[in-house]
Amino acid sequence: MLPVREVMQKSWRTVLIGVFALATATGGYYVTTTFLLTYGTGEHQLSEEMLLNGMSLAAFLELLVTPVLSFYADKVGAHRMVIAG
Known part of the structure; x- marks a missing residue:
């Protein structure tokens, strides 16, 4: 049996949890960095270049x-x- 098929048949719940955990972590990173750029340049008039260099x-x-x-x-x-x- 193919290893991927075996994992999906026997441990699909674990794979699903891993996929959603990764999506949550990655999504949180992008939401945070986008907010930081928008908030920093809009509310505090910081330069986009400085914020990008800091990140x-x-x-x-x-x-x-x-x-x-x-x-x-x-x-x-x-x-x-x-x-x-």
């Missing part, structure tokens, strides 16, 4: 930090990484 820098830093924190979470345990409020 690009944040995305680059996320690219660098994510693998480090993922490695750390694997070694220490993700439950210990939560910052107590």
